[in-house]
Structures are given as structure tokens and as C-alpha cells.
Amino acid sequence: MTQPVNRVVLAYSGGLDTSVILKWLRETYQCEVVTFTADLGQGEELEPARAKAELMGVKPEHIFIDDLREEFVRDYVFPMMRANATYEGLYLLGTSIARPLIAKRQIEIARQVGADAVSHGATGKGNDQVRFELGYYALQPDIKVIAPWREWDLTSRTRLIEYAEAHQIPVPKDKRGESPFSTDANLLHTSSEGKVLEDPWQEVPDYVYSRTVNPEDAPDRPDYITIDFERGDGVALNGEALSPAVLLARLNDLGRAHGIGRLDLVENRFVGMKSRGMYETPGGTIYHAAHRGIEQITLDRGAAHLKDELAVRYAELVYNGFWFSPEREMLQAAIDHSQARVNGTVRLKLYKGLASVVGRKSPDTLYSEKVVTFEDDAGAYDQRDAAGFIKLNALRLRLLGRRDGR
Template sequence: MSQEIKKVVLAYSGGLDTSAIIPWLIDTYQCEVICCCANVGQEEELEGLEERAKASGASKLYIKDLTDELCKDFIWPMIKSGAVYERKYYLGTSIARPIVAKWMVEIAEKEGADAICHGCTGKGNDQVRFENTIAALNPELKVIAPWRIWNFTSREDLIQYLDSKKIAYPDSAKNPKLFSRDRNIWHISHEGGPIENIEIEPDEKFWVLSVSPEEAPDKPEFVEIEFEAGEAVALNGKKMSPKDLLVELNKIGGRNGIGRCDMVENRLVGMKSHGLYETPGGTILCFAHSELETITLDRDTMHYKDVVAERYAELVYFGQWYSPLCEALNKFFDVTNKTTTGTVKLKLYKGNIISAGRKSKYSLYNEKIASFGDVTLYDHKDATGFIRCFSLPSRVRSSMEKAAGLK
């Protein structure tokens, strides 16, 4: 394989791992290394990365802001689905991986690269998400995953290797955090170190985007979100882009203690892991969207959509965004959201989201039919025949069991 690799595109962050990967690729494959750093709203300092990448041996560095595209083409469609992985996880890290991998494939094709390299470990989900996307978009590209093949086993090994090469690395590498974080515009996750202990309440120091419910204001805050065909378009009466709306909702949700999640999940690779997730704006958006659907979706569509959303959540979590099934389900959700237009008012109070009203020109809620006092559209007597027909299978089975001596 080493003889076939002449040019590699590397997912680059500027941290210890990717700083070591650049010279390791050059040593191992005698290849050119091109770095890519995607801005997905992680709010990290990107200045100086080009100089650092080139000092490590890379020939060039691409940097691109993908946050607008991430919100519009990935997060907003996901909100339409109502997908939540294992009842809790709003798929924060999962939804950002396909767009990064897609961009890297585009760079690889533009540069005529032979392979794409990532710094994911062999235990996590991200290796699958990256490689599944690459396989779906360009199966001719090879994938290099150093943590699965090199001989380094610790941060100390990487530091020693870089020192031997006289290559600089971040000062923070010598004093690493006891836990790891992954952030984008949709969420932030916290894993590893003391967080791996599932028997105790997480320390308040881990949380970044939100205050604790106890420290949230004693006065509720109201927000109103407007949707058009399932997509949030305005906040408190102000039209906003998906990115700007999400940024603002993150601030609002964070200061009200919204969107914290302490979860033991089932990773795709088979193990269980413990993570802390913060999705303040996303939690509010998903709640509001669901509230609007209660009046715009008929019963059968709503119930079936819930079943499909669970499978869709698995597809996103497993990195199968570019699969035929995911593509088809996105079209299904477009159809079910055609009438999900209207506004939802919510009351936020100390970690809670409380409905405070919803309206839509496509509302299926009819107060006259629901009222006990009006019999012009629905007469109570109409229920008698309906119930006899609906209960017929139960009565037939009961008669059979009695005749057969089964009861």
C-alpha cells in the first residue's frame, strides 16, 4: 500500500495527534500531505494553523467555514425527522461528520490525492462515520487510520516522536485535560477520564454551554419560533438564517439550563460509553418542532413517523447519511413536513421547556369537534357502532377460546 500512496489529505486540527500524524505519514509513505481544517462551529482559534501544519511537513492547508451548510443541509433536515438516538442523544457529533468527510473527498479529488487520513481511535464511532462517507462518495480513495496501525500507544510516545523531529506542538499537549470534548454549532460532548465513572453525578466543571438549572434565573423566559415546512425561519418574530437562529437559541437555552444530557450509550463498535452532552438550542428546536406536529400531522402519519425516526437516528449515528435509505427517508420527512408551518411559543424555566401555545394555518385541531357540548360534527352516539366494529376481532377470539375450552 505504501508504494501506492503519493498524496494524502489529512483531517487536521493542529493538536498533538495530527501534529504527529503529518511527519509519520511522510516517514511511512514518503508522500505529500495536504491538511484540511473544517470550521463547523467549534469556536477554536484557527489562526496560525497553516504555519503550524507546514512546520510539521504539510505542503498546504485548506480551511473552510462549513457552519451555514451544516445547519441548512444537515441539521435542519434532521430536525424534521424528530430523530433522537437511544431516547436522549440529539446526534450532535454524528451529524457533523458527514459534511467534513464530504469536503475532504472534494479536496482529495481536486488535488488528485490517493488517500484520506483521519486521527480517530479504533474504539470510537467517528472512524466509521468518516470512512463510511468516503466509501459512499469515492470508494477509490484509500483511508489511513494511524491509531489502528502505528506503534505509538500514548501521548508521551507522540511527544517523544515530535521532539526527535524537532517539530513544535501545542503547549497544552504536556498538560492534557483529563477528559475530551467535541464541539460544533449544534452541541458539545464531554467524554473520558472522570466522566467514565457512571455511579456519581458529573462535576459542574464539565459543563460549558449551560448553567445548572439551580443557577438559572428564577423568572421564566418565553420564546416564539416560527416554522415553514418544518424548518425554523424566525425567532421571536425576527427572520433569521439557520446558523444565526441556532446561535441565538444556544445562548437562550444555555442561560436557562436547557439541553443537558448524562447518558450511557451503545456505540456502533459494540461497547457502552458514558458521555455528557449539551444541546441547548437544539433541544428547544426539536421540542418546538414536535409541538407543532401535534396539530399539523394526522394520527397515522405521526405514529409511523415516530417509528421511522428511530431508524433514521441509527443511520445518522452509524455514519450512513449518504446511504440510499437515509436519502429516501429525508424525502419522506420532506413530505410529512409540508404542512408543519406555524409558530410555537415556549416557556423556559430552570432546565424545563413548557408549551405556551401553538398555531398553524394547517392545524387539524378543531375545537368544535373536541368540545363535549357540540354534537353537530360528532355525536356521542356515533361511537357505539364504531366500537362494535373495532372490538369485533376481540369478541370473535374470546368466543373461540371459550368454545375450545381455553378459558
């Protein structure tokens, strides 16, 4: 016996899965369904989602399509980038970082329309169910969460299509039969997984890539660009001031042309299994390299090395869905404090799949050519000081060596 539900807010894409969920929610819970579609820069026309929802009987005032691109980059992507966070050293967390914002907006809409439940289309095998629901519960502790993939008996793509056809739900032609792989996209990245990607020994087929040209086919001449930073955030590209979302979109265009940001990864999911995915993060890869570049000359060694340690924990929290946790907020406060003097300009060379830092300058630089030079430093550094420094650091090693007869 299902718990009574009056109204539910569904994270709705207009695709096959969420359209079936919309109908299933009505049948199973006898409730009113409110749809929410987030524009996170996935590059798709979203008005068809509105038309599909209306076709399925959702009231026009209960169809929400929100442009969240600026909020997404400003309040989620950029704070994460300040941390230089990469999950398992490689993944720039493109899917992970989008989920807390979607969850936040769903809860806001639920309050606005008086809904007593929220629902999502994430499967019971993946990480997204955890990310969505941790967000829901953090923001609305008593909200009812409906996760159809954990409740229904539609356990295959074939069963899903049969249900859709039995209930006159339009099935996109490319979804008939089994699709070769599944994708998720937003302004930061596109991810692909499943089917043709499930054998980790097999190279990713070229047709899977959608955001980047093959680096082998990229231009034979490099592009040189500059990114300006203020307090750890990018504010301008090639000297032109841009908003966060526009800056990332421009970097995406540059990264696409040069085949930058491809990643073939076997990762450890939070739910316990290993999965193989292909990620394309063209603009994010360029931005990540640039941010590390400006930190090289503006962060003190101790702060920089501590940040690298914190970044591992920060990335795990984002990947596992703990964006709204106190520990992530504590880490964010420390990271943001470190960015107070991360100002300046980075020059990058974009060429054949690579984004290489080739120059950096800052009014807050800690780099001193006078101190580091191999030429005459005019007394800026007394090389004789190194002898005592080395002896003090070697003292414990010498004592160990004497005791152990090395």
C-alpha cells in the same frame, strides 16, 4: 510495506493528535500532506490551525480552512431535525451528523488537489472512524484511507507526547500528562467522554460542562420565545427571520443561559461496546421540542406515528455513518414529504434546564376546537357514533374471550 501515496488530505484540527499524524504521514508514506480544517461553529479560533500547519511545513496553498456553518445546519442538521431523530431515544446526534459533511469536503479537496488518499484522527475504538470512512467510500469508491490509530504503535497519550517532542511538534501545556476528558464541538453540540467520565456511577463533574450554566444557577425568571416554521424548518426567532446557522446560534445562547440541553448517556457504540458520554445540545434541544410542537397540530395521526417509527431507523443510520446510503435518502424523501404543511409558530418557556412548549398555532392546523370541545359542539361530532366504533374494535376481543373462557 505501505502502499505508495503521493498526496493525502488530512482532517486537521491543529491539536496534538492531528499534528502528530501530519508528521507521521510524511515519515511513513513519504507523501505530501494537505490539511483541511472545517469551521462547523465549534467556537474556537481556527487561524492557529493555519499557523501550526505552516510551521510544520505545509504549503500555504495546501491549507484549507472552510466556513461550513450554514451548509452544516441547512443541509445536515435541519434535515435530521425534520425526522425528530434521537439515537436510543435521547441523543441528538451532534457528533454523528457532522462527520458526513467533513468527509464530503475532504473528498472534494482531494479531487481539487489531485490527492490519492485521505486521513483522519479517529481512534480504532470509536464510531467516528466508521462515519468518516463510509462517507469517503460512498463519494470516492477507490480512495485510499489512512487511519493512523489503526496502524502506528503510539498507543497512549504519553507515547504521543514523546513522539511530538522528539520531532519538535509543539505540545499544548494542557495536553502534557493525561487530559481529564476529551471533547468534540460544533454548532449543534459539545460532547465529552473518557477519563473522569468513564465510571457511569459517578456524577459528571460540573467543570466538564462548557456550553450550559448549571440549571440550578439559571435565572429565576423564565424566557418566553417563539420559533416560526416553514415546511418543517425553522425560519424565524421571536418574529425575526434568520438563516439556519444564525437561528441555531441564537438558540444556543438562550439554552446556555437557562442550562438547557445537558445529557448524561451510556450508549451502544456501532463498534460493539458501551460508552458513557456527556452531551450539551442547548439550541438543538429547544429546536427539537419546538419542531415536535408544531407537528402536533399539523401532522395527521397516521403520518405522525409512522414518522416516529421511521425516526428510530433514521437515527441509527446517522449514528452508524450511513448518511450517504440509499436507505437514508429514501427515508429522507418520506420525511420531507410529511413536512409540506408543517408551518406555523411555536411558543416555548425556557426555565431551569427545561424547554417546554406552551403554545402552537398554524394556518395548516388540524386541531379543531369546535370538534374537541366539552361544551356544545353544535353537531360537529355525534357522540352516538362511538358505540358502533367501539363494538367493531371489540369484536375480536369478544370472540377471544368467549373461546378462552375469560
